[in-house]
Amino acid sequence: MMTAANPRGAAGADTGLPKSGHSANPQGSPATDRAFFEMPLHGHWPRDSPFSRRPYESVLRRFQRFVGARAPGRPANVETVEAWLRERVKTSSLCMAIRRAQLVSRFLDWLVNGGRLPVNPISELRKESRRNSTAAIVRAVVGSEPMAALQKLRGLPRFGSHLGQAIREHVERMQNLGFRYDEKRFRRFDEFLQTRPGAEIQPLHVRVREYATLASSPAVVMERLKVGRALARSLRRVDPESQPLEPDPMVAREVLRRRRKPYIFTIEEIRRLLSAALKFPSPNAPLRPITSYTMLVLAYCAGLRMGEIVGLCVGDVRRTEELIEIRETKFFKSRRLPLAQAFSNPRMILKPGFVSNTR
Numbered sequence: 001m002m003t004a005a006n007p008r009g010a011a012g013a014d015t016g017l018p019k020s021g022h023s024a025n026p027q028g029s030p031a032t033d034r035a036f037f038e039m040p041l042h043g044h045w046p047r048d049s050p051f052s053r054r055p056y057e058s059v060l061r062r063f064q065r066f067v068g069a070r071a072p073g074r075p076a077n078v079e080t081v082e083a084w085l086r087e088r089v090k091t092s093s094l095c096m097a098i099r100r101a102q103l104v105s106r107f108l109d110w111l112v113n114g115g116r117l118p119v120n121p122i123s124e125l126r127k128e129s130r131r132n133s134t135a136a137i138v139r140a141v142v143g144s145e146p147m148a149a150l151q152k153l154r155g156l157p158r159f160g161s162h163l164g165q166a167i168r169e170h171v172e173r174m175q176n177l178g179f180r181y182d183e184k185r186f187r188r189f190d191e192f193l194q195t196r197p198g199a200e201i202q203p204l205h206v207r208v209r210e211y212a213t214l215a216s217s218p219a220v221v222m223e224r225l226k227v228g229r230a231l232a233r234s235l236r237r238v239d240p241e242s243q244p245l246e247p248d249p250m251v252a253r254e255v256l257r258r259r260r261k262p263y264i265f266t267i268e269e270i271r272r273l274l275s276a277a278l279k280f281p282s283p284n285a286p287l288r289p290i291t292s293y294t295m296l297v298l299a300y301c302a303g304l305r306m307g308e309i310v311g312l313c314v315g316d317v318r319r320t321e322e323l324i325e326i327r328e329t330k331f332f333k334s335r336r337l338p339l340a341q342a343f344s345n346p347r348m349i350l351k352p353g354f355v356s357n358t359r
Contacts, residue, residue: 056103063104076108081121082141089142097142098135105134129153161193162200163231170234185227204232205245218254225251270300302337305329 066084067076088097101122111117125137131153140149159168167186174181192211193199199207208228215221229245236242265273277296282288298304298312308326316325317339327334 059100059103060107063100063107075117076121078121078124081125082146085138085141094139094142098138101138102134125150130155130158156191156194158187159190161190163193163204164190166235166238167231170231173234185223186231189224189227189231203243204228204235205243208232208245218251218258222248222251222255265300302339304337 063084066087067080070083071077071080085097085101088100092100105120105122108117108120108122112120112123122134122137125141126132126134129137129140129150131137136153137150140146140153143149157164159165161167167190171181171183171186189208189211192214193207196207196210205228208225208231211228212221212224215224225245225248229247232242232245236244274293274296277292278289280289280292295309298309299306302324304312304326308329311327312324316327318325322339324337324339325334326337329335
């Protein structure tokens with residue numbers, strides 16, 4: 001444990017963080033006591049983190065010393081955190097600055113939960129910008145115009161248009177009914193209405209048609225028209241005289257025409273694809289070639305989707321029963337798929353004739 005006589009501890013003794021609850025420790029403070037840094041490392045930080053305890057401690061101590069030097073006797077605030085981030089970018093890469101900001105943010109959250117700090121400045125920046133990503137905050141703060149970048153992150157008010165209340169009620173009603181309703185589509189339309197002056201005096205179908213014409217592809221046009229029709233049906237529940245929006249068959253026909261057609265690989269193409277996966281150069285991750293190979297074989301032989309392959313666990317493959325368990329897949333359903341006897345044996349996957357025999 002560091003004491004006040006330790007020169008290293010004295011250098012970082014004043015950090016500006018609250019010291020309530022630690023007055024019983026005469027030899028150190030939360031900023032100088034080693035046990036203070038180890039508390040979150042033992043009880044809060046994940047064990048499978050790529051960072052060991054010592055790098056964690058080093059990042060936190062450097063942050064504490066910076067806060068103590070810049071704002072002695074005061075808690076860390078937004079201005080101090082912004083200055084610390086800009087200083088980190090000068091001496092390290094942006095990626096490392098983001099990673100350190102994430103570590104410090106988690107540490108500050110731990111202090112807030114323990115009553116040792118009133119607020120987490122990084123969390124306050126995320127709330128003001130309406131973003132959950134610390135990385136986005138760091139990129140905005142360290143830029144040439146941080147205020148403009150943060151304002152751009154905040155964006156427009158959520159459901160701030162003249163139809164915002166009706167759109168919010170419609171989304172909430174559909175979600176309460178059990179539908180998997182994505183509000184982002186409706187929020188984009190609400191933001192479009194906020195950017196159009198005089199939108200409140202024009203009929204809904206006019207604004208929906210204008211919103212659809214700004215789309216980049218027929219598929220997006222059809223999606224935006226669906227949003228308009230859903231909102232129009234919701235408004236008719238309150239005002240039966242509101243004009244409904246009819247679907248456009250020409251747009252649907254164009255979407256079907258442009259839809260990508262499936263491509264069926266030949267046996268020779270599959271063999272070359274699997275061979276390329278096995279020979280993929282990966283000196284820093286030696287398991288990547290066989291992992292990619294196994295994922296391709298699962299997709300080809302079992303017909304699994306990409307998300308289903310990524311979500312597989314070791315226990316989901318039952319080699320003795322020649323089954324594979326797919327959990328929480330499309331429409332929140334689970335299913336079991338039979339596997340060929342050759343596939344249930346991992347060594348058979350590497351045999352040259354495996355593809356032709358299983359297909």
